[in-house]
Amino acid sequence: MRTNYRINSGIRFNVLSKDQLQALFDGVLHLLEYTGLDVHHEEARDILQKSGATIEGLRVRIPAYLVKRALQMAPRSFTIFARDGNPDHDIHIGPGRAYFGPGPTPPNFIDVETLERRPFLKSDARIVAKVVDALPNIDFCESLGTISDVQFELAASYEFAEMFPNTSKPIVAWSYGWDDSEDIHKIAVAEAGGQEAFEKRPNYIHYCEPLSPLVSTFEAVDKLIFAVRHRVPLIFTPCPLAGGTAPVTAAGIIIQSTAESWMGLVLSQTIQPGIPFFMGGVLSVMDMSDMILSYGAPELSLMMAGSTELAHYAGIPLWQTGGCTDSKVLDEQAALEGSLSCFFSALTGGDLCHDVGYTESGMTGSILQTAMMDEAIGYSRRITRGIDVNDETLATNVIHKVGPNGHYLYEKHTRRHFKSEYWYPNLCDRHSFEEWEKKGRTTMRDRVITRVQDILGTHQTSPIKPDTEAAIREVLEAAEDRVKKSA
Secondary structure (H helix, E strand, O other): OOOOOOOOOOOOOOOOOHHHHHHHHHHHHHHHHHHOEEEOOHHHHHHHHHHOOEEEOOEEEOOHHHHHHHHHHOOOOEEEOOOOOOHHHOEEEOOOOOEEOOOOOOOEEEOOOOOOEEEOOHHHHHHHHHHHHHOOOOOOEOOOOOOOOOOHHHHHHHHHHHHHHHOOOOEEEOOOOHHHHHHHHHHHHHHHOOHHHHHHOOOEEEEEOOEOOOEEOHHHHHHHHHHHHOOOOEEEOOOOEEOOOEOOOHHHHHHHHHHHHHHHHHHHHHHOOOOOEEEOOOOEEEEOOOOEEOOOOHHHHHHHHHHHHHHHHHOOOEEEEOOOOOOOOOOHHHHHHHHHHHHHHHHHOOOEEEOOOEEHHHOEEOHHHHHHHHHHHHHHHHHHHOOOOOHHHHOHHHHHHHOOOOOOOOOHHHHHHHHHHOOOOOOOOOOOHHHHHHOOOOOHHHHHHHHHHHHHHHOOOOOOOHHHHHHHHHHHHHHHHHHHHHO
């Protein structure tokens, strides 16, 4: 029996020291207390003022003690549940875990048949959800686009209605405001079996996005308040550009984005103490030569690693970023940028890593890119799982039995462990040259396209309840009427 024997239960690395993290933490508190943010929501300002914040017009300054109190109330660990009760698809947020999924809202999509770039359609949300449901390393669903073939006010409602029946994995939903937030919630609650049942087993997360630098818009805050009052786990995440809407330095963009997110943290915990909350931030650089947000930049991974470590230092989960590219097509650049960012996210342990499948600097969603990154995520997870060291895995008895000049193919030890020790690819080719030739000399691009098309042709998702089908019809009919009346 061993005592005081330490193990590494997985591989992680740290970018920042504790002293650096404390300096960042103190910088965020300083910004919130002395600079503050403009909050364009009267009710939110009233709530914050009553809790101890200082209000001057739109400007809200939050003292450090309120921030620290909110951090203590927000949970570090909680579960988001699969809608059909399949425990394999539950997301258990907590230290040492990293989950991956697509992102929302690009205006364009890569057609899975023609491979051409075109506007994102309602049917594409269904395609993305079905492929996400089948991919083993994609853990949650977003649509990879904004629907263009419905009234724009209804895009988020239709998107959720298309995704929800086509994947049982948890969904991260976005909305324009209170009305479509309510549409989404009615669908989720119908499947859960009522509000009380939903609160016990939430099946989606609500995404809200403030504006950089240091602005909380009415819409972002209104959606936060809706989510909190309906006990929906939420993300409050800015999207600053280093050198554009945030300082050019990594430390500067991290503390600004954290301050922007923590305003939402304080408000959410003031209204509903203990509501699950994800600190967020899509942090990257403004490429000064092309004036774009670069999704393939190494600085994105580095800045997100620092933000992840700060979130965990403060005791809350993070909305991470990875699996995306500035490439316009499914090519070597897409594989390089996407795979490295997935690996970095896995190593840093970002809790929910989104935008897997973003291409063209976030302007185009590609489920083909998502499928290729599913392979990269599986590869990364095998590395970050680490090495088990115990009497069984040390294998000294087996080594002694085989001895010099033997082999291990017939050993029971090999049969017991090879499936769990090895990672087996779905897309990477390991055949001999001759076998590869016989199979048609396919490239990674060929295999990705085939896999996505096979999923769409064969994969069956678990059905939603009849009550949920009825709720979807009612919600969409009411939404259409609402838009017509407001026209």
